[in-house]
Amino acid sequence: MAESERVPAERKRRRPTSSGVVLSADLIVDAACELIDSQGAQAFTVRKLGAALGADPSAVYRYFRNTEDLLLAVADRLIGESMAGFAPSGDWAADLRDLVLRAYRSALRHPQIAVFSTVRVTGRPHEQRAVDTGIGLLLQAGFDDATAVRHYHTLVDTALGHAAVDAGVMRLAPAQRAADEQAWQDEYGSLPADEYPSVHRVREHLTLMGGSAVEPTLDLLIAALRREVAQRAE
Amino acid sequence: MAESERVPAERKRRRPTSSGVVLSADLIVDAACELIDSQGAQAFTVRKLGAALGADPSAVYRYFRNTEDLLLAVADRLIGESMAGFAPSGDWAADLRDLVLRAYRSALRHPQIAVFSTVRVTGRPHEQRAVDTGIGLLLQAGFDDATAVRHYHTLVDTALGHAAVDAGVMRLAPAQRAADEQAWQDEYGSLPADEYPSVHRVREHLTLMGGSAVEPTLDLLIAALRREVAQRAE
DNA sequence: ATTCTTGTGTCAACGGTGTTGACGTAACCT
DNA sequence: AGGTTACGTCAACACCGTTGACACAAGAAT
Known part of the structure; x- marks a missing residue:
């Protein structure tokens, strides 16, 4: 390293x-x-x-x-940290979810780094290990080679994308962040029903826009993959 | 805000x-x-x-x-640009895909702006219109209020996340970018079969890691939503 | 033990940044 | 015609990343 x-x-x-x-x-x-x-x-x-x-x-x-050089070194440490302790259970879907969520979490732990460290191919040992593990899980699920690569790409980019978005939120000072979440209530909660009927109707639930959407997203993606496998088996 | x-x-x-x-x-x-x-x-x-x-x-x-405030105005202009010309067809799933893909594309058209603009709740007019439209489509699909909000959050954050990732790639100098894509072949294409069996097996298909993964991702997500609606109808 | 070399911590400085408060003046209102 | 005041300007503040000169102690050489 x-x-x-x-x-x-x-x-x-x-x-x-x-x-x-x-x-x-x-x-x-x-x-x-x-x-x-x-x-x-x-x-x-x-x-x-x-x-x-x-x-x-x-x-x-x-x-x-320079500063960028230092931040790259920090990013380098991140990749190692994120995979430490990963232990596959045998359920490919659950394992994939865990693997990808780890990438997300460790990226999010250092928000500023996440934004630029998610776009480079490092080709370093830890990244290589993670790629092999992820693609392996998809192969184990029964996808053919090309599809496994495509789906892996999808999952990883999605997780890192969410990390980048959520990292942006984390970058805000705590007070600013609170104000931003409040904004969903303040600015959207009181929009008039005639001009914004849908927002008005769901105004009670707008706080759901606050947190991160990674987990719901991954759940949907993995459900879709599970179904693809099931259909293939028929 | x-x-x-x-x-x-x-x-x-x-x-x-x-x-x-x-x-x-x-x-x-x-x-x-x-x-x-x-x-x-x-x-x-x-x-x-x-x-x-x-x-x-x-x-x-x-x-x-302050600067932040100005950048929010810039972000909102982007949203406005992206929504210009959006015309719902009546098929909620197709319309959602179009809506979200528009957000992605316009973010990507201005990669420099995308990196920071994908992150904040602007609470400004264009954003409000887009939110109302998107949630409206999900309500039309038959989701209940809370679920519609959750799914909207998922779709938007996913699209913007991919935009952030892909925008990061666009920002690299062309030579750098080409080298990065080549890296998938060079660094991963020749990994030994015994240590990296899965990567080795799919080495022919690693170029698929190159482009963007938005569309495959959205397709999976929308497929999952369609199925959720279908099951609810049973 | 003494000298020499050099790695490395410190300091001061440069040119940049966002932001603010005082100030004058021109544009509108009466 | 005169008064108010919005708003463009200016100077200043407190930061920022980075660099070059410098001092000095650690290790090598004698």
């Missing part, structure tokens, strides 16, 4: 910072994750990262070329 | 800027769209917007509370 160092992987001189911390690429990635998780991605800045580390912000540039 | 206007919708005093332009909220949104489309979302700043308008950057704050 190498990072894109500007510096040989192994460091010899470990000079502690003025506050006594001994820096390393791993430690910086740790701190970055923590910062993003606790403060929200919006709050992530190199300067705050430096403060959290107890080091001058510019020290980060001894380990990463 | 709070009103975007800090000012009554209709303006009386139209004082031209020092360069002779007469500002308006619409004109500012125009300029913002143009700027983002041509230069990329990264390049969008209030100061550049001011320069493009031939006005002091801070003039923007007479029309929008």
Whole structure:
């Protein structure tokens, strides 16, 4: 899991910072994750990262070329984390749901990263393992090769897409986010019946628009796949 | 969400800027769209917007509370564009597919905007119209109120999620994008059969991972909805 | 033990950002 | 004609990412 160092992987001189911390690429990635998780991605800045580390912000540039480079290293760690502990049960549909939901959750854990890390093919070991596992489950279900690939693509892009959307919501400051959910009641709950009949009719249920839609979506997709398999068996 | 206007919708005093332009909220949104489309979302700043308008950057704050507020207006314009020309056929499933695909396409037509605009509840007129139409189609299909809302949420978030993912790909430089698609063949096409049996088996079909997965996804979702309605009717 | 090299933490600075408050002036109302 | 005030402008603030110069301690060489 190498990072894109500007510096040989192994460091010899470990000079502690003025506050006594001994820096390393791993430690910086740790701190970055923590910062993003606790403060929200919006709050992530190199300067705050430096403060959290107890080091001058510019020290980060001894380990990463720039902010994007650092965020890629964080994304790299994500892929590994998300698949840790995945244990197939034997039910292909349930396992697929679990696998894809893991990708979603770990992407969502770091919202800012999710937006750009979901579009690149990393080709790294963890990604390769995940792809093989997912396609394997679809083959096990009985789909032919091409269909398995197509369906895998569908599931993964859907999960990552939802992650990107939901990540955007997470990026908002908590107060802003609350206001946004409230908006469904405030702005939509009181639309006039003559101009917006459907919205008016369902106004009691608009809070359902608040949370994430991943799980309902995956449930529908997997139900459709299950049915496809069943029909094929007839 | 709070009103975007800090000012009554209709303006009386139209004082031209020092360069002779007469500002308006619409004109500012125009300029913002143009700027983002041509230069990329990264390049969008209030100061550049001011320069493009031939006005002091801070003039923007007479029309929008802050940048976020302006971007919501941009997002709503996109929704409006996408809905222009939508004509329901009477087949709720086909109409839903069309409606949602329109949202996807217009988001994708402006990849730079899509990345952030897919994320917020704008609460603005165009969005309200689209929401009412979509939920109306689901009610017409026979779903109860709460279920209609849930399914609408599912469809919209899915389409916008795919737009976000696919827009991310579009943003890559063409060379980069080609390399990324090639990676599916290069990196995955030659994985050893013993370690990655499933990927190895489907290696002929990995190019299917290239394009967008929206349509297959929507087809699966709508098939699931159709079946739900059919079962309810029994 | 002393010197030398160099990796690396620090500091100051640059040019950028969004946003705000004061200010004057032109556009409308009476 | 005069008064109000909307709104464009300006200057300033507090941030941001990033860089180049610098000091110094860790390890190597002697």
